[in-house]
Amino acid sequence: MRLPEHDASTCTLLLERLERLDETRLPAGLPDAREAVLVIAGLLARLTAVPAPAGLRRPGDIAHAMLEQVPWALARVPDPADRRPVRDCAAAVREVLPEPGDRLPHRDLHFDNAVGSDRADRPAIDPKPLAGDPGFDLLPALDNRYDPGEVRRRFDALTGVLGLDRERARAWTLARVLQNCRWEIEDGRPLDAVQLEIGRLLRR
Template identity: 55%
Template sequence: MVRWGVAGAAGVLGVGVGGGVVDVAGMRETAGAVGAAGVADVADVRGAVGVLGEVLARLVAVPAPEGLRTLGGAVERMLAAAPETVGRLADASERRLLADCVAAVREVAGEPGDRLLHWDLHYDNILAGRADTGRAGQWVALDPKPLAGDPGFELFPALVNLFDAGEVVWRFDALTEAVGLERDRGRARAWTLGRVLQNAVWGAGTGGHRMVPEHAEIARQLLGGGVTVRAGVRWCGG
């Protein structure tokens, strides 16, 4: 079951999958339905990653409704802007790193996917539902930027929010397993590197000449050992 509506900038989505429910809504739509406690308040960050993974898995199990913006369109724009973005970076090692991200994205750009994506699913955007609104025991995801695309494109916010360099690979592995991509982590890495590229493009558009340090670190760790995307295709970090 999918119920989709848009009220100004606030979209509302209810998805029932296998008896579970994911509610994704604009913050203004659900402010009265959630309490103050959120996933970001969970003392065990790995536990918070687990909750986010469960919410994400139920969300991406559903095909995106017709009429949503698509990852295919977004990737065309970021790849078109990539040469200028790479050239604007002041640091040579960052230019090589971002060029590797571009190469990875090109390998998967032809298969952008059709799943329902939140696009900004981080820990501060998941709050506990309130009992008096019938949402006791539910985690409610807020403030979506709905997009149709590959689930691998959804992982980056959970890596960079509450950032811990020592946990990047663990989180990535846990999230790919949660959404059923453990056998296709090469593709998930490529789309996560696509988020690094997208943010670099946005940064260059506002006059930036350096990558965000946390974004660069995520890219280095995901690229560091080389990952097979398709048979015979490998890339390595610079």
């Protein structure tokens, strides 16, 4: 989405108006989910090509807070089989904490947030930006239109198009899984089976 004008003194933004077009032109409406993932990958590659502006929250800060809460969270997961992927996610996150990255992840680029457009630079809506590693952006493209048989193929496509180090991207993707699991635990809900399965599929 473009920002034609802004006024810093009043914090006023003039944003581009986007019309919701034919659903078949959204990634969510593409019959081939693999094609939809490549659309997301190309958009993420463009969005994360520049450093984030100063002052944004960092995934590293979020990860530190999550890791401190892991013992508390594990004590509230009754099934030992579910505790293992949570532990594995935490272990992967610890490995990348020293290098949180400096790009501009969208953070919520699922298939409905890449708007159909005639422009070459397809707009992305509803960002929740951070300053960090692009790997923190991959999970929505893995769990939208979820297919367990496609998780690794999608992960390979995303990391290939974005040119990411696979192990770092894996760790930051597992950070998102850990974050989602923590939210479920905090709200007193069972852990989401899709999130747990993605965590298991991305384990080494």
